Amino acid sequence: MRKILIVGAGHAGLHxxxxxxxxxxxxxxxxxxSSTEIRTGxxxxxxxxxxxxxxxxxxxxxxxxxxxxxxxxxxxxxxxGKDAPAAVVQGASHPKNGYSxxxxxxxxxxxxxxxxxxxxxxxxxxxxxVTDLDYFSRMFDLIVVAVGHGELGQLFDYxxxxxxxxxxxxxxxxxxxxVWPDPDENDDNMGWAxxxxxxxxxxxxxxxxxxxPCHNLLLVDRKGGPxxxxxxxxxxxxxxxxxKDLLRNYAPHTFERIKDAQLIDGxxxxxxxxxxxxxxxxxxxxxxxxxxxxxxxxxxxxxxTGQSWNNSTxxxxxxxxxxxxxxxxxxxEEFLVSAFERFWExxxxxxxxxxxxxxxxxxDPPPHLGLVLEAAVKYPEIGDRWIQGWDDPSDxxxxxxxxxxxxxYVQEVRAxxxx
Numbered sequence: 001m002r003k004i005l006i007v008g009a010g011h012a013g014l015h016x017x018x019x020x021x022x023x024x025x026x027x028x029x030x031x032x033x034s035s036t037e038i039r040t041g042x043x044x045x046x047x048x049x050x051x052x053x054x055x056x057x058x059x060x061x062x063x064x065x066x067x068x069x070x071x072x073x074x075x076x077x078x079x080x081g082k083d084a085p086a087a088v089v090q091g092a093s094h095p096k097n098g099y100s101x102x103x104x105x106x107x108x109x110x111x112x113x114x115x116x117x118x119x120x121x122x123x124x125x126x127x128x129x130v131t132d133l134d135y136f137s138r139m140f141d142l143i144v145v146a147v148g149h150g151e152l153g154q155l156f157d158y159x160x161x162x163x164x165x166x167x168x169x170x171x172x173x174x175x176x177x178x179v180w181p182d183p184d185e186n187d188d189n190m191g192w193a194x195x196x197x198x199x200x201x202x203x204x205x206x207x208x209x210x211x212x213p214c215h216n217l218l219l220v221d222r223k224g225g226p227x228x229x230x231x232x233x234x235x236x237x238x239x240x241x242x243x244k245d246l247l248r249n250y251a252p253h254t255f256e257r258i259k260d261a262q263l264i265d266g267x268x269x270x271x272x273x274x275x276x277x278x279x280x281x282x283x284x285x286x287x288x289x290x291x292x293x294x295x296x297x298x299x300x301x302x303x304x305t306g307q308s309w310n311n312s313t314x315x316x317x318x319x320x321x322x323x324x325x326x327x328x329x330x331x332x333e334e335f336l337v338s339a340f341e342r343f344w345e346x347x348x349x350x351x352x353x354x355x356x357x358x359x360x361x362x363x364d365p366p367p368h369l370g371l372v373l374e375a376a377v378k379y380p381e382i383g384d385r386w387i388q389g390w391d392d393p394s395d396x397x398x399x400x401x402x403x404x405x406x407x408x409y410v411q412e413v414r415a416x417x418x419x
Contacts (some may be wrong), residue, residue: 001026001172004323005140007128009033010293011047011105012312013146014044014112018060019320021121028122028140031113039110039210043270045173046207046216047105047309048072048191051098056317064111070189070206070213071099075387076182078253079373080196081365086253089376091387100191102216102390104175128152130285137289141213142331144319148297155283156293162279162344163351167358169303172219173270174240176261179204179215192254193306197361199250200227201304204257211335214264219243220303226250231398236269277352278300280339282333286296291335294319299347302354307393311350318343346394354394356401368403375410382413 002025006013009031020027031280033041049057057063067419077089082248093100117123130151136143145152192204200221207216221227227250229242240263250339279298286302322339329335361367376382389395399409 002141005143008146009113012316015316023238030124032127034125035110035113039106044105046076048100049093050100050310051351053313067105069101069208072191073099075191078194082197087373089383091384102205104209132285134285143291145291145293156279159278159280167339168275170221170223170224171272174217175209175268176258178262180257195252196250211264230271238292239269276300281337304358305354314346315343349394353396368406374408379413
């Protein structure tokens with residue numbers, strides 16, 4: 001039986017661990033936190049599990065919460081240009097009535113870690129150094145690193161050939177109750193996203209927290225931007241007050257929904273800085289051994305787009321397929337690179353989407369975008385396609401990014417409607 005070590009009990013690492021365990025591998029997960037410590041710790045940046053990723057989770061019986069979590073079947077995107085009313089694009093999350101969910105990471109990772117151990121997986125609660133990995137490399141057939149901070153992250157060099165440039169982000173988040181419903185829809189579980197010229201992005205997402213269903217409010221801006229209002233690290237109540245003030249100025253529709261919102265508990269807020277980046281997937285140990293980096297370790301997504309868990313699920317799925325196909329072959333450097341390239345087919349498309357979304361207001365928007373926005377507001381099928389692209393951003397290459405393709409697509413839709 002082949003022995004595989006996964007360092008880190010995050011979203012990607014645990015998903016891969018469960019997949020490998022299902023297929024009969026001897027899997028060990030080493031993590032610096034027990035499930036109890038995860039469950040009682042501080043909150044992390046909230047994420048979506050989109051419909052396709054949710055299906056991947058169900059294939060290993062990892063969808064524990066859909067009966068309890070708000071099922072996000074529709075999304076609204078508000079686009080605020082300067083001195084212009086908001087353009088509102090809305091659409092279904094999935095063409096076949098599928099849905100997205102957002103689960104507090106503390107619930108999801110703690111439950112997955114406990115379930116992994118219940119199924120017979122091995123869990124070691126201990127910090128890991130590069131020296132430890134050197135030792136472990138003689139004990140395991142493959143080591144996958146799913147922790148990108150500290151000295152382990154330094155094993156993986158930056159790969160500027162795959163990424164145009166890092167953009168530091170300032171992030172503020174709050175879990176809240178008492179959010180007013182969407183004024184135009186009979187659907188309290190509709191997700192809202194906003195991009196505002198000169199002021200970053202935000203998301204208002206129905207989610208499942210430890211206390212039950214609530215909403216997550218997430219603000220993301222460039223470092224030093226107008227929504228980077230947290231240099232003094234304010235207390236929770238003051239942070240929420242500032243978040244409301246920012247929404248009053250830059251996203252008034254969202255402000256009307258959260259103006260009376262209250263924090264759900266004493267661990268409801270987060271302030272963080274993050275820099276998106278792409279790294280080489282092969283880490284080299286002092287003894288000459290090699291390890292494989294995965295998900296956020298090698299492709300850190302821009303929080304502008306809410307794609308981190310989508311990225312990690314697709315990475316785990318790609319790595320699992322690569323390991324299964326390898327059979328009894330060696331996990332040499334050629335394998336490590338090819339496994340990453342399998343994931344990069346999705347990861348590159350996701351980076352292109354993040355690049356498009358994160359640079360939208362850095363200069364004048366591309367001329368065709370106005371045409372697409374106008375059509376997306378008018379024709380539901382274009383709105384659906386835009387929203388469903390969040391599940392699989394590779395589709396954006398087929399129409400949204402290319403001016404000619406976008407124009408042709410809009411013309412085809414107009415013709416079908418007799419316009």
